[in-house]
Amino acid sequence: MRRGGFLGRWGMALAGLLALAACGGGTGAAGAVPYYGNYHPPGWIDGTRGQKAHGAEAVAGVSACTRCHEISILKVGSGVPTCMTGGCHHQSTPNFADPAVHGLRAKLAVGDVSGGSFFSCEICHGKDFSGGSSAQACAPCHGTPAPHPLRPWRAVGGSVLTHATSDPSNAAVCAQCHLAGSSLNPADHPALPAPAATQPGCFNATLCHGGELAPHPVPFLAGLTDAAGNGHLNATAAAFSADCSTCHAYAGTSPATGAPLCSVCHRLADPVASGTQAGTCLSCHAGAPGLPLGPSGAAFPSVAGAHAKHMALPTALTCDTCHAGSGTGTGAHYTNANARNGAPTGPAPVSMDAVFQSQSGGATAFTTASLTCSNVSCHGGQTTPGWVAGTLNSATQCMACHKVASTGTQYNDASGRHANPSEHNTTCDYCHDMGLAKPGAQNHFKHLDTIAVRVAPDQLPSDTILFGPNVTGARTYTTTATPGRGNCTLTCHGQSHNPEQWQ
Numbered sequence: 001m002r003r004g005g006f007l008g009r010w011g012m013a014l015a016g017l018l019a020l021a022a023c024g025g026g027t028g029a030a031g032a033v034p035y036y037g038n039y040h041p042p043g044w045i046d047g048t049r050g051q052k053a054h055g056a057e058a059v060a061g062v063s064a065c066t067r068c069h070e071i072s073i074l075k076v077g078s079g080v081p082t083c084m085t086g087g088c089h090h091q092s093t094p095n096f097a098d099p100a101v102h103g104l105r106a107k108l109a110v111g112d113v114s115g116g117s118f119f120s121c122e123i124c125h126g127k128d129f130s131g132g133s134s135a136q137a138c139a140p141c142h143g144t145p146a147p148h149p150l151r152p153w154r155a156v157g158g159s160v161l162t163h164a165t166s167d168p169s170n171a172a173v174c175a176q177c178h179l180a181g182s183s184l185n186p187a188d189h190p191a192l193p194a195p196a197a198t199q200p201g202c203f204n205a206t207l208c209h210g211g212e213l214a215p216h217p218v219p220f221l222a223g224l225t226d227a228a229g230n231g232h233l234n235a236t237a238a239a240f241s242a243d244c245s246t247c248h249a250y251a252g253t254s255p256a257t258g259a260p261l262c263s264v265c266h267r268l269a270d271p272v273a274s275g276t277q278a279g280t281c282l283s284c285h286a287g288a289p290g291l292p293l294g295p296s297g298a299a300f301p302s303v304a305g306a307h308a309k310h311m312a313l314p315t316a317l318t319c320d321t322c323h324a325g326s327g328t329g330t331g332a333h334y335t336n337a338n339a340r341n342g343a344p345t346g347p348a349p350v351s352m353d354a355v356f357q358s359q360s361g362g363a364t365a366f367t368t369a370s371l372t373c374s375n376v377s378c379h380g381g382q383t384t385p386g387w388v389a390g391t392l393n394s395a396t397q398c399m400a401c402h403k404v405a406s407t408g409t410q411y412n413d414a415s416g417r418h419a420n421p422s423e424h425n426t427t428c429d430y431c432h433d434m435g436l437a438k439p440g441a442q443n444h445f446k447h448l449d450t451i452a453v454r455v456a457p458d459q460l461p462s463d464t465i466l467f468g469p470n471v472t473g474a475r476t477y478t479t480t481a482t483p484g485r486g487n488c489t490l491t492c493h494g495q496s497h498n499p500e501q502w503q
């Protein structure tokens, strides 16, 4: 487990305590040097006795220490321990090479009671992080001459590493490499230079972000946070008033020129107001909160279409069944719904999960002009009716999804005797009653997420057999273990089947 990732800042403090315990510490212990004994006051190591920790003192001004201590591994002089006395930095802190330990420690505030920060690392690793007296540069592990990971060093693509949680008091360290205009900075950061002699700061246009820029990534996607640690998609009323409202308003005029009104994109309602807040989707869509059954409105982007019908099928469908790669949390949804790029237009993207591809092959496709899908196994590979205006009554329109073929080309084709002799190629509901109280009839559409037509014992076609009025005699269909190999016992079209196997 990454202790730092789990325990956060307190984990760092704890790690520090463990480290220091192993070093002896001001409480007088094993590692103490005999000539001087307990030179510093108790609590000096970790700051637990109410004063600053020794690290914080060193960050405040290491020359106050170098009067007596050497910053080297070799101990020179009178026996005063050096800053790198074996066992202290960092061997006594478990997993120090783990980014969740040393990285979080570097990102702490300068002068923090813990003694962390990028400044603190510079004491031993050199002002430019090339090694200094520790002889350990940061670059070899990171793969770039930086005291941090490769670009973009932002929480994108599942990475938990981000520069956004570095305390801004480290700005002067960043300035060594990231002054405005540096080739290491992303393009257009910042748009306007800071007035001359402005001290380096993260958000004052001396480095990467200017006052006219957002303290958060643009686009502000799911999982990203701003300088105050708040996200976009999970913004609450409290976070809005404490943070976003310095620059943004929902409607009216934003306090900061350049910060768009939330209503630019959230056209229906305020996304932090009660009832239309995060998770409801109702700031832009009409429907039940969270759209569990899809939208239920009449206008874009909430056209109900056939959502209700599909979400009510016995097969549990998810939004990704048809909106694979788009929908909430995706870059596609954000981009398409970003009114700053241009007014969003329908139809929304539809991309079928490959599980539902028809047997005849060919990728499933959505035709926006007609709002129809093709190559979908649920519809037997046939082109579907239009999503919004089309209709399909599955109790009467069997042929909209089924075909009769001597050799089936679709998973649900009616094969065998259906085509031969031709007498059997009649109205389907002459022999199949999909309203029967038997599993085979009731479970029609239950296993659409499998390719099998029949998932025994749920979907036995024999369970659906009920003969039409012209059939006389015993009028029974007896089943065998093999579907399709049951026997008719009846008289029809002048023939006596007594009994006769279907296939």
Ligand code: HEC
Binding pocket: 023, 024, 025, 026, 027, 028, 029, 031, 032, 033, 036, 037, 038, 039, 040, 045, 054, 055, 057, 058, 061, 062, 064, 065, 066, 067, 068, 069, 080, 081
């Ligand atoms: C006037 C000399 C002097 C100055 C200045 C000084 N120290 Fe020390 N320090 C010592 C001596 C002597 C010891 C060893 C005695 C001991 O273990 O208590 C020591 C021990 C330590 C220890 C190890 C403590 C232990 O119990 O293992 C740390 C850590 C330390 N100093 C940090 C610092 C820092 C950080 C500074 C600057 C803010 C500093 N010292 C300034 C003389 C000094």
Ligand code: HEC
Binding pocket: 097, 098, 099, 100, 102, 103, 104, 106, 107, 118, 121, 125, 129, 136, 137, 138, 139, 141, 142, 143, 147, 148, 149, 150, 160, 161, 162, 163
């Ligand atoms: C033993 C190898 C090693 C050394 C030496 C090292 N790092 Fe790292 N550091 C890593 C690894 C691995 C990561 C994860 C990202 C990556 O692979 O680049 C990381 C990530 C970080 C992060 C990102 C943490 C986050 O949560 O965003 C910071 C900050 C960092 N290191 C600072 C430093 C500094 C400062 C130094 C030099 C004083 C240094 N590292 C030296 C291995 C190392």
Ligand code: HEC
Binding pocket: 083, 084, 089, 090, 091, 096, 097, 102, 103, 105, 106, 116, 117, 118, 120, 121, 122, 123, 124, 125, 133, 134, 136
């Ligand atoms: C008092 C001196 C000192 C300070 C301060 C210091 N380091 Fe180090 N660091 C060392 C020395 C010496 C080594 C090499 C020996 C070792 O691993 O302990 C080292 C090694 C490392 C390593 C490699 C560890 C490994 O297991 O391979 C990392 C990562 C690292 N330092 C990061 C940092 C970061 C980040 C900071 C600032 C938060 C920092 N160091 C502050 C002295 C220091």
Ligand code: HEC
Binding pocket: 118, 128, 129, 144, 145, 146, 147, 148, 149, 150, 151, 152, 153, 163, 166, 170, 171, 173, 174, 175, 176, 177, 178, 184, 185, 186
């Ligand atoms: C010693 C020089 C150096 C220092 C100091 C430094 N960086 Fe960097 N930074 C780099 C380099 C080199 C890169 C390019 C990394 C790469 O090759 O991917 C970079 C890239 C970045 C990026 C990615 C930019 C992009 O194009 O996506 C961010 C963010 C960043 N640094 C933030 C910081 C912050 C925050 C600090 C201060 C805590 C800092 N850097 C300190 C050298 C430095």
Ligand code: HEC
Binding pocket: 212, 213, 214, 215, 216, 218, 219, 220, 226, 230, 231, 232, 235, 239, 240, 243, 244, 245, 246, 247, 248, 256, 257, 258, 259, 260, 338, 340
């Ligand atoms: C310090 C001012 C400031 C704060 C605080 C701030 N923003 Fe912004 N925000 C901006 C600016 C400026 C832009 C326009 C950036 C641009 O176009 O480059 C922006 C743009 C945005 C955008 C549109 C991004 C896009 O993809 O076009 C969203 C969404 C956003 N902010 C949400 C938030 C949220 C949510 C918060 C609070 C958690 C917040 N902002 C806090 C200044 C701020």
Ligand code: HEC
Binding pocket: 265, 266, 267, 279, 280, 281, 282, 283, 284, 285, 290, 291, 301, 319, 323, 326, 327, 328, 332, 333, 336, 337, 344, 345, 346, 347, 348, 349
């Ligand atoms: C800022 C307004 C906004 C919010 C909030 C929003 N949507 Fe959307 N959504 C849209 C727009 C606009 C479209 C149509 C975009 C297009 O044409 O691609 C859309 C389309 C979709 C689509 C169709 C696929 C796609 O990516 O276009 C799905 C699925 C969807 N939204 C689900 C949701 C869910 C679930 C939520 C709530 C968790 C939500 N949306 C919140 C504006 C929004």
Ligand code: HEC
Binding pocket: 222, 232, 233, 234, 235, 236, 240, 244, 248, 249, 250, 260, 261, 262, 263, 264, 265, 266, 271, 272, 276, 277, 278, 279, 280, 281, 282, 283, 327, 328, 329, 330, 333, 334, 335, 337, 338, 339, 340
């Ligand atoms: C540039 C367009 C844009 C602007 C401006 C914008 N948002 Fe969003 N916002 C979106 C989109 C798109 C989504 C839906 C993202 C998704 O679900 O994938 C969204 C989702 C949200 C959600 C989650 C909604 C839900 O139902 O789950 C909240 C909360 C939110 N935004 C808050 C804000 C706040 C607060 C502001 C103003 C500071 C703002 N947004 C400005 C585009 C924008």
Ligand code: HEC
Binding pocket: 285, 291, 292, 293, 294, 295, 299, 300, 301, 302, 303, 304, 305, 307, 310, 311, 317, 318, 319, 320, 321, 322, 323, 346, 347, 348, 350, 371, 387, 388
């Ligand atoms: C059976 C396939 C299917 C499933 C499952 C499905 N959708 Fe859709 N959805 C579509 C089609 C087709 C459209 C395109 C209709 C249009 O653009 O008019 C669409 C469009 C949308 C739109 C945009 C409506 C508009 O006015 O353009 C939203 C929002 C949406 N779906 C949300 C959802 C959500 C949320 C879920 C999951 C609860 C979901 N969908 C499940 C097929 C599906």
Ligand code: HEC
Binding pocket: 377, 378, 379, 380, 392, 393, 394, 395, 396, 397, 398, 399, 400, 401, 402, 411, 412, 428, 429, 432, 433, 434, 440, 441, 443, 444, 445, 446, 447, 448, 452, 453, 454, 459, 460, 461, 464
């Ligand atoms: C919307 C398309 C669609 C329509 C309309 C449709 N079916 Fe089906 N049918 C399927 C699919 C797909 C399967 C195979 C997968 C399943 O049932 O889950 C299937 C399977 C069957 C089966 C064999 C498995 C079972 O569930 O019993 C029979 C028999 C059947 N259909 C008869 C009919 C009859 C008779 C009608 C008209 C009353 C009809 N179907 C209308 C798509 C359709």
Ligand code: HEC
Binding pocket: 398, 399, 402, 403, 404, 412, 413, 414, 415, 416, 418, 423, 424, 425, 426, 427, 428, 429, 430, 431, 432, 453, 460, 461, 462, 465, 477, 479, 482, 483, 484, 485, 486, 502
């Ligand atoms: C003359 C009676 C009859 C008619 C008419 C009929 N079927 Fe069948 N069908 C059967 C029998 C019998 C079975 C096999 C039952 C079993 O599994 O033992 C069957 C099986 C099926 C199956 C399962 C796959 C297969 O081929 O074994 C499907 C799908 C099917 N029928 C669809 C249809 C459709 C669609 C129509 C209308 C075009 C239709 N049937 C017309 C009697 C009929």
